[in-house]
Amino acid sequence: MRLSVTLTRQGERFALQLLPAQRVAVGAAVEVVSSLRSSELVLEVQFGAPRQKLIDTGNRVNSPAVSIVTRDDLQAIYQLLRTLPECFSSEEAFHVRTGYYKENFIGLSKGVLDAVGKCSQDHVAVPDADDGKGGS
8 A cells, every 4th residue: 555645735724635545544444443442532532533523534535536624634534544553452453353454554644644744844934035134
């Protein structure tokens, strides 16, 4: 599975497009998180977002179309992919439940984070050549 994702800034929002294999991974994550037996409070503390936010955001980006997402949505997707592997005590249990290895989800979460970082660098304001101090 390719780990880099396509993310472009659109004002305060972002256009996110996942490849088919990436969407399947997010879909698997949504299925698992929706059935975790943790309390809502434990899950929210562990994942950094309420279960329903994780499910709704995961389902929304699991579309072949470009998804317009917020910073909160990006954080939810990142946390969903990054934290879910920690919910399983073994690689085998994770693989049986999701069809993926932990490293696939961790790598994809890093791909999301790298894409966010690239968008941040692309959006950094460049100071004018004239710094306001006068002179020539």
